[in-house]
Amino acid sequence: MGLTTDSAPVGATIPGGGPAAPPAAPDDPASLRVVPARHHLRWVAAAAVLVLTAQFVHGLATNPVWEWDVFRAYVLSESIVAAVGVTLQLTVYATVLGFLLGTALAFMRLSHSAVLRTVAWTYIWVFRSIPMIVQLVFWFNLGALYKELGVGIPFGPVLWSVDSNSLIGTIGAALIGLSLHQAAYAAEIVRGGVLAVDGGQLEAAAALGIPRSRQIRRIVLPQAMRAILPTAGNEIIGLLKGTSVVYVMAIGELFYQVQVVYGRNGRVIPLLMVATAWYVFLTSVLSVAQYYVERRFARGANRTPPPTPLQRARRFVRNLRAAAARPHQPVPAGRPALTRRAEPGAHR
Template identity: 80%
Template sequence: MPPAVETPRGAQTPPAAPDPLTVVPTRHYARWVAAAAAIVVVAQFLHGLATNPVWEWDVFRAYVLSETILQAVWVTLQLTFYATALGFVLGTVLAFMRLSRNPVLQTVAWTYIWIFRSIPVIVQLVFWFNLSALYERLGVGIPFGPVFWSVDSDSLIGTIGAAVIGLTLHQAAYAAEIVRGGVIAVDQGQLEAAAALGIPRLRQIRRIVLPQAMRAILPTAGNEVIGLLKGTSLVYVMAIGELFYQVQVVYGRNGRVIPLLLVATAWYVVLTSLLSIGQYYVERHFARGTDRTPPPTPVERARRLARTLRTRAAQRDRPFTVPEPSGGVR
């Protein structure tokens, strides 16, 4: 046994070391139960999709890429593009009219927004579809005076034109409020500084206001465009061969309602996903001024993962050599 060490008189005995603490991780039982329930529900749904014969996946495969459906998808995209472009152009004009100091412009813009947000879009579509019953001919001339040139309403507008007009005017009312909200979100001190520097008003709007307002406009505008894409299905009342109308025509002939509705659903999901991806990259573009180190995009993450996997594979395939001792053998 080692000899006992005597503690000098007056010296303090060092404190004993504390017992090690047992760290117990927090257990979230409710989260695990909720996750397990969600997995069971999703698994049941997927099992039903795969085994329920009512879905008729063979009919779905036969029509999802058929020429009739692809033409209907193209019509849906055309309606969405024209109504979005024209609606946001008109909406931007209405937004700045509401922000104007001219009471006449403010009143006209407010009245337009009030009316077109109050009337359901399907009512507007039916109205423009029957415009020829109200105005048989449209012309150009002196206000309250003679008409120099006129044309038949049906030949000038047509069915597609009536649908685009109805969707555009409806979309412009909502786009005006979206743009106005984005402009109001910009700090007014920047406009005062730009005015003090003598920058023209239009250049202030184009180079200072709109680039910053886009960060507030884009999320809501993206939702509106996606809603418009799905809202084009309402033009079925005008017998336009868009996606939903064409699906109705097909299942009206063969009676395969469920698989044909699934075809329309699949295409709407695909188109909405593409619009969401485009919205993500546009928002990322306009966020450059505030976020100098944005998170990597999914493509960049995939490339980074591929490089990591290639590097690890190369290191695994490299032969391992034992380094020689530098000091020699003793």
């Protein structure tokens, strides 16, 4: 007398002939019931976020304080568009000058010369310690410190001089302040990217007899750009918004012009929304440009980059068209069920 189970004993025969298949093991994946995980808190949090978002959008649309008619009247006005152009000019010039000077400072800090390292470190320390608004006011009042700027023999006679106020105007003072301030941060960004490159590549290039300048241009910088670009893009976006500080110099950039307009008509909220909309638009454009530049420099490290949003949209449209072209073709319900292979000697 032996123990029995609900299934046929091992070695028994079934009515059709042939041995019966062994019973499924308790840990066989095919015999387990798959129960999807339930994330109740996640659904509650998503619902709460959707409700808050709907309330915020409803308030934007129905609250009369926003005065969207005033917003529409000024967002594309001639004075505001001209102020946006001034903001873009300050951003572009300060970015180019700041990163050129910052790159030079970065390589000075990486130099074997103690003098160059000390000068670069001192510059970065000073200009990162002083707030930007203080630097701008200082350069704006440079004429009070130096009446004339000239060129001559060091510690000797001046051969040529010019009045400092006529040489450095308001825009010039703003560019100097923004560029020098940006250079201090750009120097650390570039230095961090260069240090991220494996030093063994420079040793190999030196062993091949490649000149030092060519090593930097063709080996170091292309690889360092992958580490530089994310932080540099973030810094440029911060500079774009930081140009609003030059309102203290009465320069007609975006924020200053908005202040002039709402100081004249008293419509503070809609005019601030005008500035907000333009800053959001400009930073969005810079973010898109940063995405594609990073994608280009990542080609050497990532041979199969993920599709861009435009490529995803095109693929989605193609899939929709393909599905519409064959409406009567049955759509599979899901993945086919997994089947176990028959045991050797089992009856088929």
